[in-house]
Amino acid sequence: MxxxxxxxxNDFSRRIIHLDMDAFYASVEMRDRPELAGKAVVIARDPRKTGGHGVVATANYRARKYGVGSAMAAVQALKLIPARELVFVEPDFAKYRRVSGQVHDLMHELTDQIESVALDEAYLDVTRSKMPDKSPLQLASWLQERIFQDLRLTSSFGVSYNKFLAKMGSEYAKPFGRSYISPDRxxxxxxxxxxxxxxxxxxxxxxxxxxxxxxxxxxxxxxxxxxxxxxxxxxxxxxxxxxYGIDLSPVRASRQRKSLGKERTFEPVIYDQDRARAYLRDFSKTVAAELDQRQLLARVIILKLRDRNFKTITRRQMIQPSRDPDLFYQQAAELLDKEPEFLAEGIRLLGLSAGELEEAHYQEISLFADE
CATH class of the missing domain: 1.10.150.20 (5' to 3' exonuclease, C-terminal subdomain)
Structure with missing residues (x-):
């Protein structure tokens, strides 16, 4: 046999789009900073200012021609790219999340069957779309054009009958490309x-x-x-x-996130407890605000620590379902106090996450609201 x-x-009846933004973080920075035109842009902290530390988040296509890529040590970019062309840009993930949200708003004009893989990448099941008069290729082209017109960013897409081939197509087409892989081809x-x-x-x-x-x-x-x-x-x-081009995995729309968090890496490391607590308070407010926006509650607070020797631990504390930033901070600070050796060694990374998320089925009100 x-x-x-x-x-x-295979299920040939499905129509899947894989959308991938082109060098997303770098493209956003180049859009917002015209002086970067013609430069090899590397999204990373400048290793000349960090004692050689740092990792590349992404790079534009000019930098990639020199061999620079994601997850590479930032100091390596100094060796590969001529100094006259190289520009390091510190990542601004809050901005990238905002722009990603704008891209997703455009996706939702086509379908609500969207599986986000990252800020810059998603699958869309358009088998039954909100624009039934358009073919899958026309839908993907419409989306690509709207992203370019409205956001001044380029993207690539692949269209096929499953997720695997759609992704193969988008990678094959990059940058600013489009592909359609039909069952017979x-x-x-x-x-x-x-x-x-x-x-x-x-x-x-x-x-x-x-x-x-x-x-x-x-x-x-x-x-x-x-x-x-x-x-x-x-x-x-x-x-x-x-x-054989077989992939039966569905587009999993609106996947419930298991946790939300914020973390920061320190160069040089920090030894001061008050400074660490100040960051935890800020993280608590940020995480609580995002939970509030998503109408979610957390059952667990998670503290993440990494010292200057790269020893890493996570500590968890169960709580009653909440999105109270003061409660988050209190629990995280107590967990930090139980790990004094990390402050003694120097904290390289500090993070706070809210886990075991659930939907809030009630509206929080204040008993002491102003009349």
């Missing part, structure tokens, strides 16, 4: 793709496959289901599915 006969059947498209382009196949797995002559999607199919299962277990099964 052929491998394909052992695998599940999917196999030919996958067969010629390098395995490094397959989402979910990491570098170590790529190296193992390449040693056995597996370089493309076509090679992956030829490698065979039995060998994939034997050598890669569960991951091998998913590789076989993807080699």
């Amino acid at each position: 052929a491998d394909r006969d052992l695998l599940p059947q 999917a196999q030919a498209f996958l067969d010629r793709q390098e395995i490094k382009n397959f989402p979910g196949i990491g570098k170590k797995t790529q190296e193992r496959l390449q040693k056995e002559g597996v370089l493309t999607g076509g090679d992956l199919r030829a490698y065979g289901l039995d060998r994939l299962l034997k050598n890669f277990k569960k991951a091998g099964y998913y590789m076989a599915l993807h080699a």
